[in-house]
Amino acid sequence: MAKAKKTVKPKKKKSIKKPDLTLSSQQKLVLGSFLIILGILFFIAFLSYLFTGHVDQSALSEFGSREVVTKNWLSKLGAWISDLFIQRGFGVASFIISGLTFLSGIYVLTDLNKAKLRKHWFWGILVIIWLSIFFGFFTHINDSLSGVIGFEINSFFQDYIGKIGTILLLTFAFISYLAIRFKFTPQRIASMFKKASKDIQKDFNDDFVPVDNSYSDEAEAMKSAFEVDKKVEPTISNHSKIEGTTQLEVNPTIPKKQPTTTIKTETISPKIEIEEPKVEIEVETVKEELSETDNLANKLVEDFGQFDPTLELGNYQFPPLDLLKKYDNEGVTINQEELENNKNRIVETLNNYKIGIASIKATIGPTVTLYEIVPEAGIRISKIKNLEDDIALSLSALGIRIIAPIPGKGTIGIEVPNKNSTIVSMRSVIASQKFQKTEMHLPIAIGKTISNETLVVDLAKMPHLLMAGATGQGKSVGLNAVLTSLLYKKHPAEVKFVLVDPKKVELTLFNKIERHYLAKLPDEGEAIITDNTKVIHTLNSLCIEMDNRYEMLKNALCRNIVEYNNKFKARKLNPNDGHAFLPYIVLVVDEFADLIMTAGKEVETPVARLAQLARAIGIHLIIATQRPSVNVITGIIKANFPARIAFRVSSKIDSRTILDAGGADQLIGRGDMLYTQGNDMIRIQCAFVDTPEVEKIVDFIGGQKAYPDAYLLPEYVGEESGTSLDVDITDRDVLFKDAAEIIVTAQQGSASLLQRKLKLGYNRAGRLIDQLEAAGIVGGFEGSKARQVLVVDLVALDQLLENEKK
Numbered sequence: 001m002a003k004a005k006k007t008v009k010p011k012k013k014k015s016i017k018k019p020d021l022t023l024s025s026q027q028k029l030v031l032g033s034f035l036i037i038l039g040i041l042f043f044i045a046f047l048s049y050l051f052t053g054h055v056d057q058s059a060l061s062e063f064g065s066r067e068v069v070t071k072n073w074l075s076k077l078g079a080w081i082s083d084l085f086i087q088r089g090f091g092v093a094s095f096i097i098s099g100l101t102f103l104s105g106i107y108v109l110t111d112l113n114k115a116k117l118r119k120h121w122f123w124g125i126l127v128i129i130w131l132s133i134f135f136g137f138f139t140h141i142n143d144s145l146s147g148v149i150g151f152e153i154n155s156f157f158q159d160y161i162g163k164i165g166t167i168l169l170l171t172f173a174f175i176s177y178l179a180i181r182f183k184f185t186p187q188r189i190a191s192m193f194k195k196a197s198k199d200i201q202k203d204f205n206d207d208f209v210p211v212d213n214s215y216s217d218e219a220e221a222m223k224s225a226f227e228v229d230k231k232v233e234p235t236i237s238n239h240s241k242i243e244g245t246t247q248l249e250v251n252p253t254i255p256k257k258q259p260t261t262t263i264k265t266e267t268i269s270p271k272i273e274i275e276e277p278k279v280e281i282e283v284e285t286v287k288e289e290l291s292e293t294d295n296l297a298n299k300l301v302e303d304f305g306q307f308d309p310t311l312e313l314g315n316y317q318f319p320p321l322d323l324l325k326k327y328d329n330e331g332v333t334i335n336q337e338e339l340e341n342n343k344n345r346i347v348e349t350l351n352n353y354k355i356g357i358a359s360i361k362a363t364i365g366p367t368v369t370l371y372e373i374v375p376e377a378g379i380r381i382s383k384i385k386n387l388e389d390d391i392a393l394s395l396s397a398l399g400i401r402i403i404a405p406i407p408g409k410g411t412i413g414i415e416v417p418n419k420n421s422t423i424v425s426m427r428s429v430i431a432s433q434k435f436q437k438t439e440m441h442l443p444i445a446i447g448k449t450i451s452n453e454t455l456v457v458d459l460a461k462m463p464h465l466l467m468a469g470a471t472g473q474g475k476s477v478g479l480n481a482v483l484t485s486l487l488y489k490k491h492p493a494e495v496k497f498v499l500v501d502p503k504k505v506e507l508t509l510f511n512k513i514e515r516h517y518l519a520k521l522p523d524e525g526e527a528i529i530t531d532n533t534k535v536i537h538t539l540n541s542l543c544i545e546m547d548n549r550y551e552m553l554k555n556a557l558c559r560n561i562v563e564y565n566n567k568f569k570a571r572k573l574n575p576n577d578g579h580a581f582l583p584y585i586v587l588v589v590d591e592f593a594d595l596i597m598t599a600g601k602e603v604e605t606p607v608a609r610l611a612q613l614a615r616a617i618g619i620h621l622i623i624a625t626q627r628p629s630v631n632v633i634t635g636i637i638k639a640n641f642p643a644r645i646a647f648r649v650s651s652k653i654d655s656r657t658i659l660d661a662g663g664a665d666q667l668i669g670r671g672d673m674l675y676t677q678g679n680d681m682i683r684i685q686c687a688f689v690d691t692p693e694v695e696k697i698v699d700f701i702g703g704q705k706a707y708p709d710a711y712l713l714p715e716y717v718g719e720e721s722g723t724s725l726d727v728d729i730t731d732r733d734v735l736f737k738d739a740a741e742i743i744v745t746a747q748q749g750s751a752s753l754l755q756r757k758l759k760l761g762y763n764r765a766g767r768l769i770d771q772l773e774a775a776g777i778v779g780g781f782e783g784s785k786a787r788q789v790l791v792v793d794l795v796a797l798d799q800l801l802e803n804e805k806k
C-alpha cells in the first residue's frame with residue numbers, strides 16, 4: 001500500500017486529490033476553506049489593529065456588552081482577537097500566525113505534504129518568538145510591537161545578561177536560523193560578498209554593461225541560497241518570480257543596480273506561497289513501428305488472446321496443501337538450560353585455550369544452534385580455526401562445525417546440534433509466503449536455514465544441481481523435496497521430468513504422473529529409466545533435443561527459453577514453421593556413481609555436454625550420488641555444476657570433492673545439509689517429505705485428465721543399430737572424433753586402446769575401429785597386429801574430416 005502511494009504521489013499535483021486516510025474530500029474542503037478564511041480574518045483583524053487598536057483598548061473591558069462600539073474592521077471579535085495576539089501575545093509578529101493559518105488551509109485543500117506544513121509551523125513559531133523578543137527593545141516606541149510575551153522575555157534576558165548579552169543572544173539565534181533553515185555557510189556568504197564587490201567594481205567602471213551572466217549568476221547565487229530550502233518551504237511568490245525573470249530576460253542592457261534590488265526584495269521578504277508551479281512536460285510516447293508479423297501476431301492475440309500452454313489441461317488442479325503432513329515436533333525446541341549449558345561449555349573450552357570472549361549470541365535453528373562469538377580484541381582467528389578439532393572434542397557433541405570467521409562478519413560461528421532436532425515439514429516450506437509468492441522459473445523450497453527462514457532457490461538459475469551424501473543421510477528425501485516443490489508450482493505444460501533411477505525403487509512412484517509430467521523416448525514402455533543402455537540413449541536424445549531447441553531459438557532470434565516462450569505466447573512464432581511452446585526439462589539422475597562405473601565416458605560425455613550448454617534452452621540437470629569420489633564427480637562435471645548440496649558424508653575428502661571445502665563430514669545427517677551456489681555455504685535443514693506424502697500427491701495428479709502420452713523426446717539411434725562398416729558420416733558414433741584423435745595421437749590402431757581411453761565396451765570400440773577404417777583413418781585388419789594408422793597427425797586428421805563434410 002505504502003509503496004503504491006509513493007509511486008502515485010509525484011504524478012499527482014494540485015488538480016488530483018489524493019485520498020486521505022482520515023479526512024474525506026468533503027471534510028477536507030470544509031476544513032481547508034475554514035482555515036483559509038480564518039487566516040484572512042486574522043490578517044484583517046491584525047491589520048486593522050495597527051490603526052484602531054489604541055481606540056479599541058478602552059472598549060475591551062466591556063467587551064461583553066452589545067452597545068460598546070469598536071473600530072476594528074472586524075468589530076468586537078476582531079478587536080478581541082488582535083488584542084489577544086498582538087497586545088497580550090507576540091506583537092506584530094502575530095501576522096505570521098495569520099499567514100500560517102492561511103497556509104494550513106491551502107495544505108489541507110490541496111493535500112500537500114503534511115510534514116512540510118509541520119516544518120513551516122515549527123520555524124514560523126520560532127521566528128514569531130524571536131521577532132517579539134527583538135521588538136521588545138523598541139517597546140518605548142510602541143508596545144504592541146513586541147506584545148506582552150516579547151516584552152517580558154526581553155526584560156527577563158536583560159535582567160540576567162544585560163542589553164548587550166541579549167543582542168548577542170538574538171544575533172546568535174539569527175545566525176543559527178540562517179544556517180539551519182537556509183543552509184547558509186560562511187563560504188556561500190563570502191562568495192556572495194565577493195560577487196557583490198566585483199559587481200560594484202564593474203559598475204564603477206562603466207555604467208551600463210551589455211547583458212552578462214552576472215545577473216543571472218547573482219540571481220542564481222541568491223536563489224541557490226534558498227534553493228536547498230525550496231523543498232521545505234517554497235517561498236518565492238509566483239508573481240514576483242515571473243516579474244524578476246522577465247526583467248532579466250527582456251531588458252538586456254538595464255543598469256545593474258535595478259535588477260539587483262528586485263531580486264533582493266524577492267528573496268529577503270519571502271512571501272507566502274505554497275507550491276512553486278511546476279510546468280509539467282507531457283511526453284508523447286511514440287509507438288514503435290510494427291512489422292508485418294507483429295501486426296499479424298497482434299491480430300491473433302486480439303482475436304484469440306495470448307497462447308495459453310496450459311489450455312489443453314485447462315481444468316488441471318494443483319495438489320492441495322492438505323496432502324502434506326503436519327508434524328507435531330515442528331517449531332524450535334531448545335530449552336534455556338541446554339542453551340545455557342552449551343554456552344558455558346563453549347566459554348570454558350575457549351578459555352582453556354586462552355581465547356577470551358567479548359560477547360556471544362545464539363541463533364536457534366531447526367537442527368543446530370549457531371553460537372556467534374566475538375573474541376576479545378587481539379585474538380587471531382586462525383588460532384581458533386586451528387583449534388577446531390580440540391574445541392569440538394571438548395564440546396564432545398557430534399557435528400560441531402566451526403566457521404571462523406563467518407563470511408561478511410568479524411565473528412566466529414560454532415554450530416552445536418540441538419538435543420532434539422525438529423522436522424522441517426514439506427508442508428511448512430511449501431506454505432511459506434516466499435514459495436507461494438515466488439516469481440522464479442523453477443522454484444525449489446529446499447528447507448530452512450539456521451535462522452529458521454525458508455530457503456527457496458531457482459533451479460533455472462543454478463543451472464544444474466549436484467547432490468551428494470552417504471547412504472541414509474537424506475538424499476532421496478532431498479530429491480523428493482525438489483520434485484514436490486516443482487509439482488506444487490508448475491503446470492504439467494511447463495515442466496517435464498526425465499527420471500533416471502538405477503536403484504529402481506526411489507522414483508518409481510512418479511510413474512503415475514507419466515502422462516502429465518514425464519518425458520520419455522518414443523516407443524519406450526516406462527518413462528522412468530532404470531536400465532543403463534536406456535540411460536545412454538536418453539542422454540543422447542536429450543542432446544538432440546537440446547540441439548533442436550537451439551535451432552528453434554536461432555530461427556526465432558531469441559537468446560533463451562524465456563524469451564522464446566514469451567514470443568510464442570504472443571503468437572509471434574508460427575507453429576507451422578516448427579515452433580512450439582517449450583516446457584522446461586529437468587533431468588534427475590539418482591546414483592550417478594553407479595552409471596559412471598558401468599558406462600563411463602558414454603554417460604559422462606552427454607552429461608557434460610548438457611551441463612555446458614543446456615541452461616539457455618531450459619534443460620536442467622540434478623545429479624545425485626552416494627560416492628562423491630573424483631572419478632565420479634570429474635573435473636568437467638564439477639566445473640559445470642556450481643550449485644551443490646552435500647548431505648553428511650563419511651570423510652573430509654568426500655566433503656572436499658563435493659564442496660571444495662570441509663564441513664559435510666561434520667553434519668549430523670537426517671537431512672542436515674550444506675548448500676552452495678558457487679560462493680557462500682549455507683547450512684540448511686532439508687524439508688522432509690515422506691513416501692506416503694509423495695504417493696498422495698502423485699495419486700492426486702495421476703487421477704486427473706492427462707495428455708495422451710508422455711512428452712516425447714527425439715529418437716536416438718544407438719550403437720547397436722550400426723553396421724560393421726558405416727560409410728555414412730551422419731551415422732557415426734558420437735565418440736567417433738574422440739576415437740580418431742586418440743588413435744592418431746597414439747599412432748596405434750587398436751580397439752583395446754579405445755576401450756581403455758574412452759571406457760567403452762569391446763563391441764563399441766570394435767565398431768569405432770570399423771568406422772575409422774571406413775573413413776580411411778586406420779588401415780585394414782592385420783590379424784594380431786595393430787592396424788596401421790593412415791593419418792600422420794591431428795592437423796591432417798582435421799583436414800580429412802573437413803574434406804569429408806564437403
Ligand SMILES: Nc1ncnc2c1ncn2[C@@H]1O[C@H](COP(=O)(O)OP(=O)(O)OP(=O)(O)O)[C@@H](O)[C@H]1O
Pocket residue numbers: 423424469470471472473474475476477478626670671672685686687688689
Ligand atoms: N529432511 C529430513 N528430515 C528428517 N529426517 C530425514 C530427512 N531426510 C532424511 N531423513 C531420515 O533419514 C532417512 C533416510 O533418508 P533417505 O532415504 O533420503 O536417505 P538416502 O541418503 O537417500 O539413502 P540412500 O542413499 O540409501 O537411498 C529417512 O527415512 C528419514 O527418516
